[in-house]
Structures are given as C-alpha cells and as structure tokens.
Amino acid sequence: MLNATADRRRFFRVDDTISLSYQLIDENTAAQGLKSSGYMNSEYSLAATLDVLSQEAMRIMQHLEKQNSEFLELYKVLDAKINVMAQAVMFVGSNVNAQDCQDVNLSAAGLAFQQHTALELGQNLAIEMYLPSTLALILVYGKVINCQAIDAGQYVISVMYTQIREEDQELLIKHVVRKQWQQLRESKSNVQAEA
Template identity: 65%
Template sequence: MFTANTERRRFFRIDDTLCISYRLIDPETASAGLKAMEPLSRQFSVAATLDVLSQEAQRIMLRIEKQNPEWLELYQVLDAKINTLAQAMMFACSDVDAQNCRDVNLSASGVAFAQSSLLDIGQNLAIEMYLPSTLALILVYGKVVNCQELGEGQYSISVDYTHIRAEDQELLIKHVVRRQWQQLQQNKMRAESLS
C-alpha cells in the first residue's frame, strides 16, 4: 500500500509557470470526490480527448506526409483551428484567467504555489489548471498539506491531490515530462553557448 510520501515520490516534480485558480470547498463536496466533480469535469474532458486524437492523427500524418506534404500543412492548420476553439470553450467555462499565471512546483500528485493569503492546513480546494503543453484545462480536488510564510506577505501553499481523473493525471504526467525535456534542452543550449 502506498502512503502519501511514496505516492509523491512516484512522480517527477518541476518548477513551471501555469495559469491556475482555486476555490475553497466544504468537506462534504471534497469527500464526494469524483462524483461531485462529474458535472464539472465533463467540460474539462475535451482536452484529454483532443490530446489522444492529436497523437493518433500525428502518426497517420507522418505516413501521409511522404506522399503529399501539402496534406500535412492542411492538417496542421485545421488542428490549430480546433485547438483554438477548444481552448476558448474551456476558458469560457472556467475561473482560470489565461493572462494571470503564476510560478508553481508541479507533479501528477500535487502542486505548490506562492500567494499573499494564508490557507489552513487540511483546507479542501477545487483547483483548475491550464497546461499549455497539452492545451488542457484540468480540475482536481486537493487538500492543503503545508503553508509556510515566505516573508514580505507571501505564503508557500502545498496541496496534495485527493481526487483526480485518470485522464487528467495522464495529461499532468505528459505536461511535466514535456516541460522537463524543454528545460533540459534550454539548459543544454545555455551550457553550449558558454563553452
């Protein structure tokens, strides 16, 4: 059986910048978990479906590209249009502001972020996050596990997810891996430029 600590160690953690919002939820809503999330999570499930379909389409388009490169260009334009519409639809149903992002420490099992207000340990939250690498807006329930004063009126809030859909956890894992790869590439380029 996994404890909270071993569960956290199963996933990579990265520092990233995300658009994120949260709201306090009562213990009854939190304990209802995925059942309580169901009416809300339908609007968020579009991203997971689009991500899977895009992966399938990419495999097909790589084969077609050899026969007719213009088809790949057409696919990329249509894919961009669909992603733009999906993103607009997701943000219309969300409290996340695409212009208001913050630094976070992120994994598939929890998130930490700084803010100006204190939260009580044990407080239940509904958290919405926009993951730009997968164009996904996800909803999770979590519990505040740590709140430390950083100084200058700022607090570091650590949240463990208590309820997350499997599809959303998969999107989080993909996002973390992609961002980690991007960060490694940037560090490599920086090191090469200094040599």
C-alpha cells in the first residue's frame, strides 16, 4: 500500500469539472485489463493519436508561418474541424455525456468525485472520462480506495487507477498541468485586481 500511496503523490492533483461515467466490474474483468475490453482499437485511443499528430503539425506550421502567417490560421481552422469530427466519433457507444459535468479532484494516478451512492472499498470500476481541455475520451480501470460520507446521502469516492494506457496518462498529465496553469493565472489576476 505504501508504494501505491507514493505513486499517487508523485502526480499533481487539481480540482476540475469533467464528464465522468463509471461501471462496476468484477475482479476477473479487472484482471484481464483494458486490452480485453477492446479498448486498444477503439474510439478511446483516438484522442491520444490526435494529440500526437497535432503537436507534430503545429511544429511544422510554426516553420511555415514565417513564410506566410495565413498558413497557421488555415491550420487552426482545419484542426478545429478535425477535432469536432473526432468528438462525434469518440462519443458513439460511450456512456459519457460531454454536457453532463461534475466536480472532481483529478490526477494522472487517480480521482475523487461525489455521488449519492456509497461504494465498497476495493470495488473495481471501469471509468470513462471526457477532458475538455485535451478533447480526450479516456477509459481507465480503477479500484475504490476510500468512500467517505460527507452529508446525508452524499459520499466522496476516491479511486486509484489500476489500468491506464501510457498515452492516456500523458493526456491526463497535460490536462492537469493546463488546469494548474489556468488556476495560477486566475489567482494572479485576482491578487492584482485586489491590489
């Protein structure tokens, strides 16, 4: 347990609002891993692939921008079109509703969220998350490590990921860093406004 705790603390955590859906899974399904779910060849890996391609395209476009600034504008329009189409494809067959968001505490190693139902410690979950900042739909397997009652009929569920693709963990890290940067800028703006 000490190693799991150390691993969780290795990653930054942020409070965020994302779309989230989960299903209870049995120990056998959890042990078979994401490959057995058909995850590796599905719409879930699309976001990671698009992210890598977008980074490569942006690097090339920055060189072309020196020749003609309209190239970068064209790239941004085409990239936006691709992202809209990718979102439509990603959500086919998904249990996540991009408009149905909830507050979470998120990291690349786990998350915590509130709900009206308690979950048993050690319960295995298949969790789908939509991260707006990276336009990513991610599937992870996780295990409930804490379930704390906070109000009558309200619980905070803490989950540690047990199965996550490396590419998706990188997307989560990018998402968390972007969110932290945004929160720091907002905090700095608020301090300057008060001064």
